[in-house]
Amino acid sequence: MRRARGMTLVEILVAMSLLAILSAMGYKAFSALMLSREQLTAYSARWTDLARVFHRVETDVAALATAAEAGAVPPPTASQADTLTLEETADGAQRLVLPAYGNKSPLGRIERVYLADGKGLSWQSRPLGFAREAVPERYPLFGGDTHARFAVLLAGNRESPRWPVDGVPPGDARALVMTVTLQGGQTVRRVWSLP
Template identity: 30%
Template sequence: MRTPRAARGITLIEVLVAITIFAILGVMSYRAITQAVDSRERLETEFNDWQRLARAFGRLDNDFQQAATRWTGSAARATPAMQVTRQDDGSMRIVFWRMDTEQGARLSGFEISNGYLDLLRWQNTDRTLAPKREHLIGGVRAARWSYIAQGSKNWTQDKWPPTEERGTELPLAIRLELDLDKFGTISRVFVLH
C-alpha cells in the first residue's frame, strides 16, 4: 500500500531551497545593518566637523567683539588697533588688541598658514615675541579677509589699516572667506562693536 504524499516528509530539494532563502535573507540583513552603522559613523564624523567649525567661528567672533584701541604713554598715544600682514610664503596674520576682563589689553590674533587657521595669544605686549598658537580649523586651501572702514561702503581686501593716519581705527566689519577641503567655500561676516 502506498502512503499519501503528505505523510512522506520533506525532500532534500525542499531543505536546500529553504536554506538558500534563509542565506539570502541573512546576507541582505547583514548588508542593511552594515550600511546603517556606516551611515551613522559618517553622520557623527560630519556633525563633529561642523561643530568644530562653529566653535572656531565662535572664537573668531568673540575675539573680534573684544577688539579695542590701546592707548599708551602720558601723551595719550595710541598703538595700532589692528594690523594685517601678508608674508612672502602666502600666510596672513591679523594682530589686534583684545580687552580681557581679567588681564586688561592683550595682544591677540589669527593666522592662516600651512593649511590651518590658528588662534594666536601673546603672553605680553611685545609683538616681536612668538605667540602661543592653537589650531582652530584645518584643511584651509585659501582665505580672503576684507574690511569695511568707517565712512566707507566698499570692502577693502587683505589690508588694514586702510591708511597710516587711520591706524588707531578698527573696522566696522570683517569678512572672512575660507576655501576648506571638507566644506567648500564658507563666508562669515563679523561685526565689531
C-alpha cells in the same frame, strides 16, 4: 504508498537559500547604516568645529569694542590705537591681530593672533609685557585641508586682505570677513561688524 511527513531535501535547500539571501541583504543594509552613521558623525564634527572657531573670532572681535572704549582715555603706555591689524605675507599667509584688555598681562593688554597659512588656521593669545620666552604656543583650529582667509570690509563694499591700508581712514573699516574653504570645496563666509 503513503507520503512521509516533513520536508523534502529540495524544500530544505530552497528554504536555506532564501534565508542566506535574506541574511546577506540584512548584512548589507546594516553595513550601509553604519557607514552613513560614521559619515554623519564626521560631517557633524566638522560643522561643530567650524562653529567653535566662528564663536572664538566673534568673541575676540567683540573684545575690540571693550578695548576701544577703554582706549578712549589712553593709558600713558599706549603707543597706538586699539584696532585690528591684518597682514599678508608674500606666500599668501595672513596674520590677524586683535588687541584686547586683560588682567593677566603686566601692561593690561592682550593680543589675540590668528595665523592662516598652508597648514590651516591657528590661534594664540599673547599677554603683552612678558619676555618672549613666556609666549604661549599656537593652538591649531583647522588642519591643512581647511583653508581660512580674512578680509576687512571697507566702505563701498570693497574688501582688503590687509589693514590698516595707506590712504584709507580708520573709520572706513566696517566689518571683518572670514571665508573658510572646507575639504571638498564648500565655502562658508562669516561677517562680523567692527566697533
